[in-house]
Amino acid sequence: MIIINSTLLDMEEEKVLERLKEGEHEAFTQLYNAYWNQVYNFSRLYVSSVEDCKEIVQQVFVKVWEARTLIKEKENFRGFLFIITRNIVFNLSKKSFNESFYKMSVLSAFSDSMEQANCDVEEEIMASQLNDYINQLVDSLPARQKEVFVLSRQHHLSHKEIAFRLDISEKTVEQHIYKVLKFLKENLQLFTIFLAC
Missing domain, CATH: 1.10.10.10 (Winged helix-like DNA-binding domain superfamily/Winged helix DNA-binding domain)
Incomplete structure (x- = not known):
């Protein structure tokens, strides 16, 4: 499966987030395609295992889906992703x-x-x-x-x-x-x- 990494414009992102809050899978896919690489690269700053980083990306977007109704579309979505990613990275480190x-x-x-x-x-x-x-x-x-x-x-x-x-x-x-x-x-x-x- 080829994933195109495209950055969303602010106005477009707000609309996609609105659709995500309504449970639209296509909106979720758009956000995933736009941001998975940034989440992965940030994880690589703190986690040496490629497999662990891939797992972190999956966990981050599972949390995004689970918390979709709580997302505020006018707030910084990248900041929201960063907080989730950071939390998962440190929870992973806490285990060992x-x-x-x-x-x-x-x-x-x-x-x-x-x-x-x-x-x-x-x-x-x-x-x-x-x-x-x-x-x-x-x-x-x-x-x-x-x-x-x-x-x-x-x-x-x-x-x-x-x-x-x-x-x-x-x-x-x-x-x-x-x-x-x-x-x-x-x-x-x-x-x-x-x-x-």
């Missing part, structure tokens, strides 16, 4: 959460993950929004936790080096990192809650 996942995915936004050459403008905006939110969370940390986290993630110091620099034990460094990661995980999950209602 560990520190290395955050190093490779979400927290990489904190340390300049924007180097990805084939990010299009829209993906950069989405990643930038996530980056801004993570920065806000980091800025809200207690001073010592923030200092430890920045030394670890921005300056790439080991726990031993951080302990020496701050004159604290390695165990204390580990506890700070653990608390920060827990705090970020909880708040990122809140940030990615499905906001259809």
Whole structure:
């Protein structure tokens, strides 16, 4: 099956969304054809498995169909898709959460993950929004936790080096990192809650 990826104009999109709310399958197909690739590409920023990304695309559009009556046609549909996608990506990560996942995915936004050459403008905006939110969370940390986290993630110091620099034990460094990661995980999950209602 050949899928043509075409972007919908705002006026046309409003009409398609109205038809989607009425349960029209053709309208759903139009939206899928217009946006599946953007959802896929955004997922690829955070998920390395092609199969998982394809599954995420399917889950996103299942949610769109299930929540069709709640969609506001005059609001930003791409933003709506982004929220759903983000939620599914983080729910997927929650199943196998560990520190290395955050190093490779979400927290990489904190340390300049924007180097990805084939990010299009829209993906950069989405990643930038996530980056801004993570920065806000980091800025809200207690001073010592923030200092430890920045030394670890921005300056790439080991726990031993951080302990020496701050004159604290390695165990204390580990506890700070653990608390920060827990705090970020909880708040990122809140940030990615499905906001259809």
